[in-house]
Amino acid sequence: ALVSLTALTFIEDNALLPRDQLAEARNSLQALFLRTSGEETMLRKLIEILKITRALHQSFANIGNILSGVSKGLHTLHAKIAVLREQTGRMVLSAEENADFVGPFLSFSQRFVHKVEGFQRLINDYLEIKEAEGRQASHYRIARDARVQLKQRLAGSLGSEIRGEVENKIRQEVIASFDYSEAETNYKYAQRDSLNMEMEVREALAEIRAMCQMAMNPAMRANLADDIDDDAEDMLAAKRYEFDDIFTLFASALRKHPRLLHIKDAVLELFRLYQASFGMLSLDFTQLAKATETMIENAEAYFDAKEEDTDIRSKRDKLRKIEGLIPFLEQAAALLGDAALDTHAKFSKRLSELVSVRRSAWEHIFEELLRAKVQAEAELSTRL
Numbered sequence: 001a002l003v004s005l006t007a008l009t010f011i012e013d014n015a016l017l018p019r020d021q022l023a024e025a026r027n028s029l030q031a032l033f034l035r036t037s038g039e040e041t042m043l044r045k046l047i048e049i050l051k052i053t054r055a056l057h058q059s060f061a062n063i064g065n066i067l068s069g070v071s072k073g074l075h076t077l078h079a080k081i082a083v084l085r086e087q088t089g090r091m092v093l094s095a096e097e098n099a100d101f102v103g104p105f106l107s108f109s110q111r112f113v114h115k116v117e118g119f120q121r122l123i124n125d126y127l128e129i130k131e132a133e134g135r136q137a138s139h140y141r142i143a144r145d146a147r148v149q150l151k152q153r154l155a156g157s158l159g160s161e162i163r164g165e166v167e168n169k170i171r172q173e174v175i176a177s178f179d180y181s182e183a184e185t186n187y188k189y190a191q192r193d194s195l196n197m198e199m200e201v202r203e204a205l206a207e208i209r210a211m212c213q214m215a216m217n218p219a220m221r222a223n224l225a226d227d228i229d230d231d232a233e234d235m236l237a238a239k240r241y242e243f244d245d246i247f248t249l250f251a252s253a254l255r256k257h258p259r260l261l262h263i264k265d266a267v268l269e270l271f272r273l274y275q276a277s278f279g280m281l282s283l284d285f286t287q288l289a290k291a292t293e294t295m296i297e298n299a300e301a302y303f304d305a306k307e308e309d310t311d312i313r314s315k316r317d318k319l320r321k322i323e324g325l326i327p328f329l330e331q332a333a334a335l336l337g338d339a340a341l342d343t344h345a346k347f348s349k350r351l352s353e354l355v356s357v358r359r360s361a362w363e364h365i366f367e368e369l370l371r372a373k374v375q376a377e378a379e380l381s382t383r384l
Contacts (some may be wrong), residue, residue: 002347002348002351002373002377002380003329003332003333003336004046005379005380006373007046007325007372008376009372009373009375009376009379010325010365010368010372011325014321014368016050016322016325017053044333046329047326047329047333050326050329052298052301053301053322054319054323054326055294055298056295056301057316057318057319057322058294058319059292059295059302061316061319062287062288062290062291063288063292064316066284066288067123067124070116070281070284071120073277073280073281074113074117074120076273077112077113077116078113080269080270081106081109081110081113081270084106084109084267087262087263087266088102088263091262097257097260100249100253100256100257101252101253101257102260102263104244104246104249105246105250105267107244108211108214108215109270111211112211112274115204115211116208116277116281118204119201119204119205119208119281122200122201123201123288125197126194126200126201127288127292129197130295131295131303133187133190133193133194134292134295135299135303136183136186136187136190137190137296138299138300139186140183140184140187143183201285205278205281205282208278208281209278209282211274212275212278214244215246215247215270215271215274216247216271216275218247218248247271320364321368323361324361324362324363324364324365325365325369328355328360328362328365331354332351335347335350335354338350348377352370355369355373356370
């Protein structure tokens with residue numbers, strides 16, 4: 001049981017699992033001592049629990065990165081536009097220069113920023129609605145499973161005692177009275193709300209993309225429906241986007257007003273930033289949708305973990321430790337089948353060597369693993 005106890009000590013010291021899961025694992029370990037078999041099965045179970053926890057912490061990290069990334073992108077947009085606005089202010093533009101390009105461009109840029117700010121609000125709303133869906137999914141699964149268990153129990157030992165049609169009718173009424181339709185209905189409403197919010201986000205992305213199209217060379221423009229799924233394509237077909245062809249305006253203004261060459265590089269840099277912004281926002285939403293899928297599948301654990309650590313840095317630290325612990329336990333589990341390690345001393349030495357392997361996936365936690373192993377051996381040595 002040295003490997004299991006080492007793992008549990010490390011997990012407890014670093015708070016990598018909720019208290020109830022840790023207590024269950026320790027109870028399983030106590031049972032393991034009583035029957036002196038089954039450590040490999042326990043290790044496999046522990047590894048699976050850690051993998052689920054890793055996926056949850058990865059979701060938290062991804063969500064945090066996405067939300068902070070959008071904020072940083074907005075900050076960059078504001079800063080670049082402010083620099084250009086200041087530069088054009090120093091130029092003392094003529095009415096024609098302002099009307100032919102600078103005015104429309106600054107209006108276009110401000111409108112683009114507003115679209116990105118709208119997208120930021122929407123993905124925060126999307127996350128809240130997906131969390132609500134996760135809670136309803138959890139309630140639905142609990143109610144459904146409870147009804148199934150009740151049905152199985154009544155069909156089992158209680159069912160075997162039934163003597164006639166009256167008793168059978170009563171049993172069916174008891175099962176039917178355990179109604180989980182409200183939980184199911186709430187879950188379906190939550191799914192509908194999530195789908196509607198997803199379409200709002202996709203529409204916001206489509207509008208941002210349409211603006212980006214106007215900020216690129218017309219020869220490079222694509223059909224707005226390219227690279228968009230079928231539902232969003234239907235939505236686009238029903239709505240026309242009208243934005244200034246700002247790239248063409250710029251090309252024309254440069255020919256008419258040579259002084260605008262002074263801001264050419266800054267304008268082109270903003271054009272490129274708009275293109276990159278759409279690409280990153282689109283990728284961010286795809287990653288956010290994937291992260292919330294993990295949350296829906298493991299809603300109870302997700303909300304427990306969310307309440308435990310409000311600091312995203314703590315979750316990232318735990319994620320990194322779990323990512324090192326899992327491959328270590330998988331390698332340690334393989335040692336259990338080595339017939340040459342037939343004494344505690346031999347196994348302990350080999351486990352220490354495994355912990356200390358250089359350039360391993362767990363090298364960043366090897367010192368903590370060694371300390372956990374020392375504590376585990378101390379506990380093992382004093383068991384009666």
